[in-house]
Amino acid sequence: MKIREKYENGLFTIRFVGEDFNQRGVNIYDLGHSLLAMQRIVHKAFLSQEGRLQKGAFPRKEEREALSLQVGERKRKSDAFALVPVLSDPAVQEAMKELAKYIFSGIVGYYTGNVLDKIHKEKDQDKKIFIGSLYTEVANIVNRIDASGSVEAISLGSPLLERETIASFNSETKEYLNSLKDEYFLGDYQEIKGSVYKLYPSSRIVAIKRAGGSTVSIFLKDEDFNEIRYRRETKPEYLFKGRPKYQFGVETKSVTEFEADAVEYVAKDS
Structure with missing residues (x-):
């Protein structure tokens, strides 16, 4: 395995916590939904920074290649997966690192339970829309908790940013996300x-x-x-x-x- 693909060098990590994972791994359904949500979050962040985030928008083919993630290493720490960029180009690696910072600054409000306050205080209109739009993908990940796959909690982190855990979701945060389902936020005057x-x-x-x-x-x-x-x-x-x-x-x-x-x-x- 290449050094950059090791768990400790993961741009993103997603860890599934559950008592059963001492004996087995997370099921394909829960893993697949979560990995697709992470990739879509990366796409949304890129489009937001480009001022192109809107319904149905998708990065261009050449952009998607530079934004693509792959599983770098799986670690039986509960059941954890490191995600790294597909391309090893240093420029791509650095751009994705900056994108990860942007992503986590948007996700953290869903973990801390004050996402509405964070949107209200955000001055950048594109960033406001980005944070609000993340609800779909964050909910797709968090809805794996207490479903049929024995997932009790899910944590997201970035070893590459020296943050082993940036957001940790459990049944309580799942309830918080459910409360946002029909919620709305206000844009600029x-x-x-x-x-x-x-x-x-x-x-x-x-x-x-x-x-x-x-x-x-x-x-x-x-x-x-x-x-x-x-x-x-x-x-x-x-x-x-x-x-x-x-x-x-x-x-x-x-x-x-x-x-x-x-x-x-x-x-x-x-």
Whole structure:
């Protein structure tokens, strides 16, 4: 085995903890889901840094080669696997090392239980979307816990960054992730404009159509909703001020939901 592929040189490590693993290894289903999630996290991190993270996005063929991971060494320490880049090029190795730092800075909030606070304090909009989008992959890993495969806990680390354990998940953190399933976070304050074409009185939401044809659901205060509802005009145009809403697991900066704290009517001749 090459030196760089040894467990102690792993860019990432994933360790499955369970009493049964003294006798056997983790099953293929749990391992496969977890390894695929780790690779997808690497892709998301790269796309985020490039400003290209959006729904359905995927690194280009030549980029995927440089981002690809392989199992370097398996260690019967419970049942642990070291992941290293496929390519041994020093430039690739260094780039992946920096990418790992970016990844763990996003994952740690899911482990510590304050991911919403971390997103709120993050100034970089691309990084906010990245952290929120990680929910899908982190949940895919953590959902292996207390399932049918005897996994009691899972820890992620990076020996290459001199961090044996960076995030450790158990049944309690699994419950925390489950609580985030329908949660959302707010993006940067901004203004959007569009024509109202549908109203939802029971939820105080209006649907607007923006220039270019995209649609957005606007969440409003009672008084703002009523102002729009009772205006005697077909498809009135408004300027909405507030923040876009992003659901955990979503991979796009495109605005589809918006929480408005102020509205302004746009006259037809303006």
